[in-house]
Amino acid sequence: xxxxxxxxxxxxxxxxxxxxxxxxxxxxxxxxxxxxxxxxxxxxxxxxxxxxxxxxxxxxxxxxxxxxxxxxxxxxxxxxxxxxxxxxxxxxxxxxxxxxxxxxxxxxxxxxxxxxxxxxxxxxxxxxxxxxxxxxxxxxxxxxxxxxxxxxxxxxxxxxxxxxxxxxxxxxxxxxxxxxxxxxxxxxxxxxxxxxxxxxxxxxxxxxxxxxxxxxxxxxxxxxxxxxxxxxxxxxxxxxxxxxxxxxxxxxxxxxxxxxxxxxxxxxxxxxxxxxxxxxxxxxxxxxxxxxxxxxxxxxxxxxxxxxxxxxxxxxxxxxxxxxxxxxxxxxxxxxxxxxxxxxxxxxxxxxxxxxxxxxxxxxxxxxxxxxxxxxxxxxxxxxxxxxxxxxxxxxxxxxxxxxxxxxxxxxxxxxxxxxxxxxxxxxxxxxxxxxxxxxxxxxxxxxxxxxxxxxxxxxxxx
Amino acid sequence: xxxxxxxxxxxxxxxxxxxxxxxxxxxxxxxxxxxxxxxxxxxxxxxxxxxxxxxxxxxxxxxxxxxxxxxxxxxxxxxxxxxxxxxxxxxxxxxxxxxxxxxxxxxxxxxxxxxxxxxxxxxxxxxxxxxxxxxxxxxxxxxxxxxxxxxxxxxxxxxxxxxxxxxxxxxxxxxxxxxxxxxxxxxxxxxxxxxxxxxxxxxxxxxxxxxxxxxxxxxxxxxxxxxxxxxxxxxxxxxxxxxxxxxxxxxxxxxxxxxxxxxxxxxxxxxxxxxxxxxxxxxxxxxxxxxxxxxxxxxxxxxxxxxxxxxxxxxxxxxxxxxxxxxxxxxxxxxxxxxxxxxxxxxxxxxxxxxxxxxxxxx
Numbered sequence: 001x002x003x004x005x006x007x008x009x010x011x012x013x014x015x016x017x018x019x020x021x022x023x024x025x026x027x028x029x030x031x032x033x034x035x036x037x038x039x040x041x042x043x044x045x046x047x048x049x050x051x052x053x054x055x056x057x058x059x060x061x062x063x064x065x066x067x068x069x070x071x072x073x074x075x076x077x078x079x080x081x082x083x084x085x086x087x088x089x090x091x092x093x094x095x096x097x098x099x100x101x102x103x104x105x106x107x108x109x110x111x112x113x114x115x116x117x118x119x120x121x122x123x124x125x126x127x128x129x130x131x132x133x134x135x136x137x138x139x140x141x142x143x144x145x146x147x148x149x150x151x152x153x154x155x156x157x158x159x160x161x162x163x164x165x166x167x168x169x170x171x172x173x174x175x176x177x178x179x180x181x182x183x184x185x186x187x188x189x190x191x192x193x194x195x196x197x198x199x200x201x202x203x204x205x206x207x208x209x210x211x212x213x214x215x216x217x218x219x220x221x222x223x224x225x226x227x228x229x230x231x232x233x234x235x236x237x238x239x240x241x242x243x244x245x246x247x248x249x250x251x252x253x254x255x256x257x258x259x260x261x262x263x264x265x266x267x268x269x270x271x272x273x274x275x276x277x278x279x280x281x282x283x284x285x286x287x288x289x290x291x292x293x294x295x296x297x298x299x300x301x302x303x304x305x306x307x308x309x310x311x312x313x314x315x316x317x318x319x320x321x322x323x324x325x326x327x328x329x330x331x332x333x334x335x336x337x338x339x340x341x342x343x344x345x346x347x348x349x350x351x352x353x354x355x356x357x358x359x360x361x362x363x364x365x366x367x368x369x370x371x372x373x374x375x376x377x378x379x380x381x382x383x384x385x386x387x388x389x390x391x392x393x394x395x396x397x398x399x400x401x402x403x404x405x406x407x408x409x410x411x412x413x414x415x416x417x418x419x420x421x422x423x424x425x426x427x428x429x430x431x432x433x434x435x436x437x438x439x440x441x442x443x444x445x446x447x448x449x450x451x452x453x454x455x456x457x458x459x460x461x462x463x
Numbered sequence: 464x465x466x467x468x469x470x471x472x473x474x475x476x477x478x479x480x481x482x483x484x485x486x487x488x489x490x491x492x493x494x495x496x497x498x499x500x501x502x503x504x505x506x507x508x509x510x511x512x513x514x515x516x517x518x519x520x521x522x523x524x525x526x527x528x529x530x531x532x533x534x535x536x537x538x539x540x541x542x543x544x545x546x547x548x549x550x551x552x553x554x555x556x557x558x559x560x561x562x563x564x565x566x567x568x569x570x571x572x573x574x575x576x577x578x579x580x581x582x583x584x585x586x587x588x589x590x591x592x593x594x595x596x597x598x599x600x601x602x603x604x605x606x607x608x609x610x611x612x613x614x615x616x617x618x619x620x621x622x623x624x625x626x627x628x629x630x631x632x633x634x635x636x637x638x639x640x641x642x643x644x645x646x647x648x649x650x651x652x653x654x655x656x657x658x659x660x661x662x663x664x665x666x667x668x669x670x671x672x673x674x675x676x677x678x679x680x681x682x683x684x685x686x687x688x689x690x691x692x693x694x695x696x697x698x699x700x701x702x703x704x705x706x707x708x709x710x711x712x713x714x715x716x717x718x719x720x721x722x723x724x725x726x727x728x729x730x731x732x733x734x735x736x737x738x739x740x741x742x743x744x745x746x747x748x749x750x751x752x753x754x755x756x757x758x759x760x761x762x763x764x765x766x767x768x769x770x771x772x773x774x775x776x777x778x779x780x781x782x783x784x785x786x787x788x789x790x791x792x793x794x795x796x797x798x799x800x801x802x803x804x805x806x807x808x809x810x811x812x813x814x815x816x817x818x819x820x821x822x823x824x825x826x
Contacts, residue, residue: 182473217805
């Protein structure tokens with residue numbers, strides 16, 4: 001079930017919060033745990049077994065690890081948990097990709113395809129469990145708490161399907177006891193409304209344009225239209241993901257959790273390095289803390305650092321999906337980061353204008369690498385962006401003018417909302433009636449839009 | 464009171480949202496109840512609705528909730544009694560159109576008023592009057608369907624047989640192209656520049672003539688296709704519509720509406736050749752997964768459309784054949800969204816039109 005669906009907002013959420021607030025504090029974890037299971041089961045009735053199984057295995061390993069005396073015992077349980085988690089992730093997410101590549105290399109059908117559907121949120125909850133188990137191993141946290149606490153941590157529905165990737169130590173205290181004030185509920189609701197607006201009013205709207213470009217076919221578009229498409233997709237993915245993260249934060253706060261921030265105005269970054277400090281912060285943090293630093297980080301010489309970075313970015317790419325374009329995408333950032341680290345990073349940080357232009361130029365290109373799974377199609381698109389047209393350009397100036405007329409304002413609004421402006425406005429209007437009014441308007445407008453589209457793209461895809 | 468004031472100060476947003484929700488819910492729930500009562504009444508009145516159809520009322524309702532809430536729900540509620548099992552009314556209706564045609568074609572096509580007098584058989588076989596060309600079909604084994612919107616016709620109509628000629632692009636100078644988003648694709652990518660397009664995404668046969676979406680160059684006002692057709696004279700009318708309304712009522716109702724449109728076109732443009740396009744199919748992926756927007760439904764509608772053509776004034780183009788795979792579905796590699804062609808493939812369509820022109824209208 002999506003957060004941005006009428007069913008979630010008007011059925012699941014009121015019912016859940018009714019149960020949650022009626023329940024005395026000691027029972028709230030149970031309500032949240034069960035509610036989250038219901039939430040998951042509504043979208044994924046079968047794979048919920050996989051998730052429960054993962055929780056049990058990881059909790060068992062975590063308990064054993066907390067009880068084990070020697071380092072050897074802890075290592076065994078860590079290995080067990082990791083093998084299970086990564087194994088499940090490999091089988092469900094990467095096996096077919098792996099098999100396809102092995103078969104291609106071997107030149108014959110060596111491995112069969114499993115054709116498994118990707119379990120909802122597996123990439124996120126697996127990482128959360130890994131982070132908890134790893135923290136236990138290192139000793140950052142001492143105990144995984146009760147089963148209910150651990151289970152609630154893994155599958156609490158605000159962050160279950162699309163993050164942020166919360167670390168256990170951030171919420172362990174709140175899982176035991178959390179203070180809930182009216183003010184917090186109010187703030188949570190504000191965040192939820194604004195997140196909903198970001199998803200429904202900005203991301204969904206601008207996705208229409210990107211779909212249109214895809215529908216035309218990449219071989220027929222002109223260079224400006226190709227750039228407009230890339231920019232539209234950049235806005236779409238940002239407002240979609242940011243909106244979702246805001247909603248997660250808001251829902252968390254309404255229950256007394258402080259879910260970490262996932263985005264910090266990424267499109268105002270001054271370099272690719274800076275961009276990744278601001279984009280999907282919790283994922284970057286995961287790879288830094290659990291891959292990069294354990295490998296030695298940057299303390300073992302330049303070559304080792306570069307190797308570590310390479311691995312981290314190949315994995316970051318792969319995490320986003322089982323396809324070569326994601327790996328290319330991740331490695332593209334690896335190249336940029338290495339270049340920035342060794343050559344022009346300082347320059348960009350110092351000269352804001354160049355930094356911004358650099359990011360605004362590269363980010364849309366990188367998102368195209370991310371979005372277009374088929375490598376030959378991707379090549380066509382990048383060529384169109386570069387102005388190398390192989391075929392006849394059918395969508396040229398005439399259509400461009402129309403697109404600008406139809407979507408120009410939307411691009412402007414998106415651009416404005418991708419700057420510091422909304423964040424500063426939010427801070428400035430805190431605790432005023434203006435903010436209430438804005439949130440209210442955004443909320444009901446979003447609901448209206450959702451109602452019109454009835455949670456399906458029919459409105460957007462009118463034939 | 465004090466408590467309320469404090470709550471209002473602390474969570475104004477929560478309270479506002481709840482209040483508005485309460486009001487809206489109340490406002491929505493009451494009409495819903497009324498509508499349900501009306502629907503029950505309508506169902507009770509409609510004795511002749513066969514059992515399967517009433518059974519699918521619920522299914523249709525669920526679909527409606529999923530798909531296009533307002534439209535379909537209302538249509539279903541209001542129109543269910545009209546969904547008769549076999550296409551009798553549409554046969555009658557097409558006969559009525561033929562009569563009008565025959566009478567009109569005999570002497571004075573301009574005398575469109577004759578159309579208002581159905582049932583009067585006059586023209587038909589008279590003197591040198593042209594004979595109606597019946598559409599030909601590819602037949603296949605019907606499949607059982609369980610939809611309130613369509614049945615499997617078991618037939619795919621072919622392009623009307625005629626000695627078409629090849630023409631150059633100036634043939635389209637006095638043509639008008641009317642249709643939905645796929646006709647709009649034609650407008651954008653087919654390379655016909657010196658012609659008129661009235662195309663809009665989401666256009667249906669039900670609002671085709673009345674939807675005011677055209678900006679009139681003279682007055683600057685928004686006008687409808689009907690207005691334009693009344694005002695200007697066109698030599699050829701190319702029409703493709705029907706995919707958006709696949710889930711709005713059954714095929715009979717669709718055929719009736721389509722026929723009404725054709726009658727009006729004939730009335731307003733008696734000298735124009737009308738080329739009716741088949742509704743282009745959807746890709747196999749969509750065909751398999753969609754209970755409404757699938758090729759069986761489209762074939763049912765196409766079969767109904769083809770019966771309204773006569774090969775004298777109204778010609779049927781099985782445009783689907785240009786883009787179909789071996790199962791007569793829209794070939795998957797030609798489309799991104801399972802419905803629309805990639806821009807570069809529209810050229811095939813234009814070529815087809817260039818090769819299929821009715822040069823002189825038969826008198």
